[in-house]
Amino acid sequence: MRSLLNRLAWITSIGMFLVLIMGTLVTKTGSSAGCGKDWPLCNGKFIPDYTLSSLIEYSHRFVTGIEGFLVLGVFILVILKFKQRDAIIYASSALFFTIVQAVLGALAVQWPQSAPVLALHFGFSLLAFVSTLLLALVLQDAKLIAGNKRAASTPKTITAGFRRLVWFTWVYCYVVVYVGAFVRHTNSSGGCVGWPLCNGELVPEITGAQGIVFVHRLAALALFGLIAMIAYSAKGNKQGERNHFVTQWSFYLVSMQVLSGAFVTFALGTGWYLTAGMIHALIIACLFGALSYLGVLVRSKSN
Template sequence: MGYRLPFVTTIATFLLLIAGALVVGFDAGLACSDWPLCNGHIIPPLEGKIIIEYTHRLLSTGIGFLMLANLYFAWRKRKESPIVLKLVLLSFVLLLFVAVLGGINVLKKLPPGFTAMDTSFAILLFSTFVVLTGVTLANFRKKQGEFREDRQVRAMFKPALIAAIAIYIEYVLGAFIKHSDAGQVWVNGKMNLLNNIISTPAIATTLMYVHVFATLLIVFSSLWLYFYARLRKVMKNQAVTLLILLALQPITGFITVVAHLAVITNVIHMTIAALMMALAVFMVVEAKLGANLLLTADKDSKVVSGSKQSAVNLG
């Protein structure tokens, strides 16, 4: 199985995450009052908030078809790469959870907590396809003779995994705060938004401080990953990119708070978090496989040649 189809599916899932953030931001979750139809129609009148919610549903359907294509090719190559088939089957389970939770959100009129659960499974689905893209890319490079194992890359596994876990925890917390209206209660003091989960302003405040603590955890884990990359002299560009994305997170978060939870800045904030998740997960895959998958064959050759030349000079 090639890496292009999983990569396209990863991009589509990323767009689904953005569409979901827009649905929440514009309060369009109930623009379609039923499920799986939209206001009793397969194709409803495309106007107002219905466009946002219906686009989100179309993306979900499109991803379903892409996953069927992934399943077809993974099944054909199951003997060659069993892990690829397992990852595709896992993605179907996660998509089922996302679809069921989405249906519950519509039919039960957005019960507190369920939208955050939906988002949590969606980011896991996204991460699964990032892993699938990394594994199939590694298989492709092995066939091309471009796969270069490096023990220094393998040593990056632990810090990369910790960073990925920290980012996921922060992402889930952020989604829960957003979808439970804890942010609105804390920032704007809107008591009418209190619900059976965020029942007091004190709970909203506590959640916000936990969110800040989770962000600090990401800072420390990302810095550890960066310094480890410098020490091992591998994946430095990826580690730097993660730090840049991390630096943008509090900026967009601050603007979101100052702008009283503006939709666009909140979506950008979520998008950056998803990109951080993707990069950290991809680095975990690289470390597990023991190869920098973003290096080209030419760069690999230069690295090898440079090592040999250094050895000659030392001799």
């Protein structure tokens, strides 16, 4: 049963990642109004007439619906068959955030929403994805479950300071993600032309779209610095092979995220803009997942 549940959890996690990316595609292509103000139907139909915007929007709704049933099924199986505290927490949070992001999506269709509220939609989708990812990892590897005997007998080599740094970076990364989503939903991407300078200035005037993009760049730079500190600390101390591997990949991913942000800037007004934006969203989802995994690894092993 555990093997079957683990496979189902991985399928659910991959599905949630697909929902996340498809949601980004809806936003980037301006397809959120592709089904009008109808929900869950599309322009009053179960199978809508073909237009590109309706196809993108309705495909996102369809996949989200299937994913919702998968999340619910995994949640029920975990509660009934796998009564481990961490697994129950992750299954419950996956179900909660899936419901929240679905409700926000429905509300956005029915009534106009402000950019700050719309940005939360991506943030909750990201939390739903991370919850399914951690659930799959916990089911696959019992050593990840807090309080397990094997972990308790392992020498404590991770300092409390390192653990606090990891979790602070995790929270801060979510803030950076939110600001990035806010940039998209306010259509501010063109506020800064050029990279790394903003409209030819090192520190431009912090107003309007220019200010929003510049604040996001500063926040992303600080995130790069924090993850570099984590990678350096893990390399200089005996943090464990698994932790060192995840910190390395976190640093690779944040480096790629910075470069993909530059790609988005240079692609403005070209046919590459959509591709650049999708790559940017894909990498940040992977980075947030890696930081979440690292947080679980260090949670129960600090001095």
